[in-house]
Amino acid sequence: MGEATILVIEDDSAVRRGVVDALEFAGYRTLEAGDGDSGMELALQGTYGLLLLDLVLPGRDGFSILEELKRRRAGQPVIILSARGEENDRVRGLELGADDYVMKPFSVRELLARVEAVLRRTCERVAPEEKRAVPGGEVDFSDGRVSFQDGAEESLSEREAELLRYLLEAKGRVVSRDEILRHVWGLDPARTETRTLDMHIMHLRSKLRDKAQEFLVTVRGKGWKVLS
Missing domain, CATH: 3.40.50.2300 (Response regulator)
Incomplete structure (x- = not known):
């Protein structure tokens, strides 16, 4: 090990x-x-x-x-x-x-x-579910695709899928920028200056039809969380 x-x-x-x-x-x-x-x-x-x-x-x-x-x-x-x-x-x-x-x-x-x-x-902790409900549809992490009830679909990049999965697994907990950079990007936050995380959040909201931020919520000064 x-x-x-x-x-x-x-x-x-x-x-x-x-x-x-x-x-x-x-x-x-x-x-x-x-x-x-x-x-x-x-x-x-x-x-x-x-x-x-x-x-x-x-x-x-x-x-x-x-x-x-x-x-x-x-x-x-x-x-x-x-x-x-x-x-x-x-x-x-x-x-x-x-x-x-x-x-x-x-x-x-x-x-x-x-x-x-x-x-x-x-x-060996329990493997995360491959399919999770999102507002108006379902995300399938096995192929990085969001399917909506009206038949429309959106493809997620590998990093977008990793970010969404991490936020969903937090189960409503506020997740900080530093935590995401460490665990999703594998970067040291103290040595990293990047706006790529903000861009990924914006893209996720667009693909999830969440421009009103009713699902993927910004908690000012603390980070982000998803609402069930």
């Missing part, structure tokens, strides 16, 4: 170096932070597949990072790494959305097994 990028937020430099080295030796790419403030910034803005998160950090603690991730990057896989073994901490971490909780000290073999298990579960 190599090739995924893993973010490690851990203040103990020796532990962090050991984890990063083990991950890179196993074929993963890594990002790292040694405190809660820089860790929060990377967690929210970085492009990665899994977060390994210590709970006790200078600045923001791991719980506050996890809470903010749940709010702004719903579904982000997280494994907590902590010496805090109290049941309440474990339960709180899992309730806040962590996928696993690994107690320190841990072996490299155990850590890599947990990482692979979480990444595998993420990849």
Whole structure:
């Protein structure tokens, strides 16, 4: 299960170096932070597949990072790494959305097994539906086509289809520009200046007959969402 990028937020430099080295030796790419403030910034803005998160950090603690991730990057896989073994901490971490909780000290073999298990579960989550209802018709993602009840059809580009699917899978949640650039375009928002997203939104609205923005809604200053 190599090739995924893993973010490690851990203040103990020796532990962090050991984890990063083990991950890179196993074929993963890594990002790292040694405190809660820089860790929060990377967690929210970085492009990665899994977060390994210590709970006790200078600045923001791991719980506050996890809470903010749940709010702004719903579904982000997280494994907590902590010496805090109290049941309440474990339960709180899992309730806040962590996928696993690994107690320190841990072996490299155990850590890599947990990482692979979480990444595998993420990849094996239920596949999205190929056909979804839209106002006045249906979109078929298998061939990138919108069919309307009056018999008319519109073809979607691959990126338009990916964008629409991502917004539909958010189930009414407001999705930010940064999130879309990370997960649909695969770009780092901090290093990207582009209006292509706005153009794709405009094209989608036209093809969905939604010029009044009653389905694909702009939430000013926050992003976009679709209304069911």
